Amino acid sequence: MRLGLLRSIILLGILILLPSLAQARPDAPGTASAPPAAEGAAGEDRFDPEAATEAYLAKVPSADRAKSDAYFEGGYWLQLWGFLYGLAVAWVFLGTGLSAKIRDRVEALTRFQPLRTLLYATAYILLATLLSFPITLYSDFFREHRYGLSNQSFGAWMKDQLTALGVGLVLGSLALTVLYVVFRRAPRRWWIGGAVVALVFLVFTALIAPVFIAPLFNTYTSLKDPGLRESILSMARANGIPAKDVYQFDASRQSKRVSANVSGLMGTLRISLNDNLLNRCSREEIQAVMAHEMGHYVLNHVYKGILFFGIIIFFGFAFVRWSFEALVRRFGGRWGVRGIADVAGLPLLMILLTVFFFVLTPINNTIIRTDEAEADIFGLNAARQPDGEAEVALKLGEYRKLSPSPFEEWFFFDHPSGRSRILMAMRWKAEHLREIAPSAR
Numbered sequence: 001m002r003l004g005l006l007r008s009i010i011l012l013g014i015l016i017l018l019p020s021l022a023q024a025r026p027d028a029p030g031t032a033s034a035p036p037a038a039e040g041a042a043g044e045d046r047f048d049p050e051a052a053t054e055a056y057l058a059k060v061p062s063a064d065r066a067k068s069d070a071y072f073e074g075g076y077w078l079q080l081w082g083f084l085y086g087l088a089v090a091w092v093f094l095g096t097g098l099s100a101k102i103r104d105r106v107e108a109l110t111r112f113q114p115l116r117t118l119l120y121a122t123a124y125i126l127l128a129t130l131l132s133f134p135i136t137l138y139s140d141f142f143r144e145h146r147y148g149l150s151n152q153s154f155g156a157w158m159k160d161q162l163t164a165l166g167v168g169l170v171l172g173s174l175a176l177t178v179l180y181v182v183f184r185r186a187p188r189r190w191w192i193g194g195a196v197v198a199l200v201f202l203v204f205t206a207l208i209a210p211v212f213i214a215p216l217f218n219t220y221t222s223l224k225d226p227g228l229r230e231s232i233l234s235m236a237r238a239n240g241i242p243a244k245d246v247y248q249f250d251a252s253r254q255s256k257r258v259s260a261n262v263s264g265l266m267g268t269l270r271i272s273l274n275d276n277l278l279n280r281c282s283r284e285e286i287q288a289v290m291a292h293e294m295g296h297y298v299l300n301h302v303y304k305g306i307l308f309f310g311i312i313i314f315f316g317f318a319f320v321r322w323s324f325e326a327l328v329r330r331f332g333g334r335w336g337v338r339g340i341a342d343v344a345g346l347p348l349l350m351i352l353l354t355v356f357f358f359v360l361t362p363i364n365n366t367i368i369r370t371d372e373a374e375a376d377i378f379g380l381n382a383a384r385q386p387d388g389e390a391e392v393a394l395k396l397g398e399y400r401k402l403s404p405s406p407f408e409e410w411f412f413f414d415h416p417s418g419r420s421r422i423l424m425a426m427r428w429k430a431e432h433l434r435e436i437a438p439s440a441r
Contacts, residue, residue: 100336295378
């Protein structure tokens with residue numbers, strides 16, 4: 001599945017509350033190799049991590065590097081255009097009076113306030129999705145095919161889009177209904193209650209996603225390779241992860257990206273890897289990836305992420321409290337918005353939260369990137385496959401810029417760059433040359 005799509009689905013409720021390597025096949029299993037410059041003639045004691053990193057990066061043809069850089073750098077602009085487009089969509093609802101008209105229509109249908117909110121939310125999600133479809137079509141279908149990253153026909157892609165819309169209608173409408181109950185019952189402290197509702201819904205969605213949402217888009221089966229399955233479970237047991245099975249899923253029907261995850265909370269924990277990872281990567285590379293994903297679990301990144309985003313959501317609603325009320329006092333009559341408890345004000349809520357989270361982009365990216373770097377370190381120590389880690393970084397470089405400037409990496413990257421990851425792996429290797437298995441040297 002395209003990077004970001006599953007994450008968008010897992011966090012769908014909260015998003016609705018906001019806005020709306022070379023191409024050559026890698027070595028065969030068991031033959032991950034060090035780059036030519038990894039070890040000089042002088043032997044192990046003179047291993048140079050910087051030179052080894054450059055040797056790895058040199059394995060990617062310049063044409064492939066240029067293509068990857070163009071794709072990723074284009075994403076910088078796409079973030080901006082997506083932000084502005086989302087604001088424009090929300091403004092259509094306010095500026096034309098469409099939002100007030102929808103509210104008036106649902107108020108004429110029923111006097112039960114939660115049902116009014118549910119009907120309005122359903123109409124809003126449908127119309128906002130329709131208005132946003134042009135940029136979604138370009139960014140998620142045409143652009144992905146232009147860069148050779150998607151395997152989907154238009155029909156298969158549309159099926160996934162409609163499935164995501166269905167999930168959004170169910171979860172989003174319910175979340176907004178509960179949110180507006182809080183708004184009506186706590187007219188002075190609605191922003192505190194709103195932040196709590198958003199956080200609870202985020203946790204709920206993360207809890208059900210591995211079992212109930214992800215299988216809507218891909219087929220999950222028990223990993224067929226018994227030897228690989230047992231090696232992954234052994235690594236999990238050694239690191240205190242209570243997993244009893246490993247799942248594989250058919251992400252190749254959607255994209256060429258390699259990925260895996262240890263997802264879920266409490267009883268919904270799942271270790272999963274996609275078929276691209278199985279088909280394109282050596283066993284050493286797979287071990288490196290799975291150890292990284294286990295690092296997220298062992299280091300409690302899910303719970304830390306919930307805490308972090310809970311704080312961000314709290315400040316986001318505090319910002320909305322100040323700005324929403326000020327704008328309604330000045331423009332509420334023109335827009336037909338009566339106050340925060342009026343569902344006609346939902347587009348304004350979207351605009352303000354969109355602005356807040358857009359401004360926080362580099363901060364959010366830094367927090368996530370820090371967690372990813374911690375998981376990289378954990379993975380290196382757990383799997384002890386530095387060259388496997390480096391080879392996977394090159395594959396991720398098919399759609400991420402391998403060697404960005406420091407500012408680019410700080411502002412735009414929610415994962416360490418390929419160069420940073422390879423250098424980390426080579427530094428680890430330099431300190432463990434006499435300890436790691438000969439096949440990883």
